[in-house]
Amino acid sequence: MLGFIGNLAPLEILVIVALAVVVFGRRLPQVAGRLLYQLRRLRQSMYDLRRESGIDREIRNVERTVRQAAWAAEARAAEEVKAEKVEQESLPKAAEPDEPGSD
Numbered sequence: 718m719l720g721f722i723g724n725l726a727p728l729e730i731l732v733i734v735a736l737a738v739v740v741f742g743r744r745l746p747q748v749a750g751r752l753l754y755q756l757r758r759l760r761q762s763m764y765d766l767r768r769e770s771g772i773d774r775e776i777r778n779v780e781r782t783v784r785q786a787a788w789a790a791e792a793r794a795a796e797e798v799k800a801e802k803v804e805q806e807s808l809p810k811a812a813e814p815d816e817p818g819s820d
Contacts, residue, residue, distance in 0.1 A: 725733075741748045767773055 738745060
């Protein structure tokens with residue numbers, strides 16, 4: 718949820734906290750509580766929207782289709798490699814030239 722914090726350096730976080738204390742002062746706990754409440758509501762709304770729109774189901778269907786296509790492509794590639802190997806084994810081997818001085 719707060720994945721952007723991982724991109725901030727400790728000094729940047731310290732500056733943000735200091736700025737928040739300066740701006741909000743004694744009201745900081747109330748403001749932080751309201752902010753967390755609004756974030757919770759936003760997260761719940763996003764979950765409801767995804768559930769009602771059916772986007773999760775569509776994403777799963779697309780993922781399944783992509784996986785099946787990848788498996789089919791891997792199977793075709795494996796069959797082609799196998800066919801090439803069989804073809805190479807069935808070809809007569811060329812006679813190797815005699816080495817000079819082996820008389």
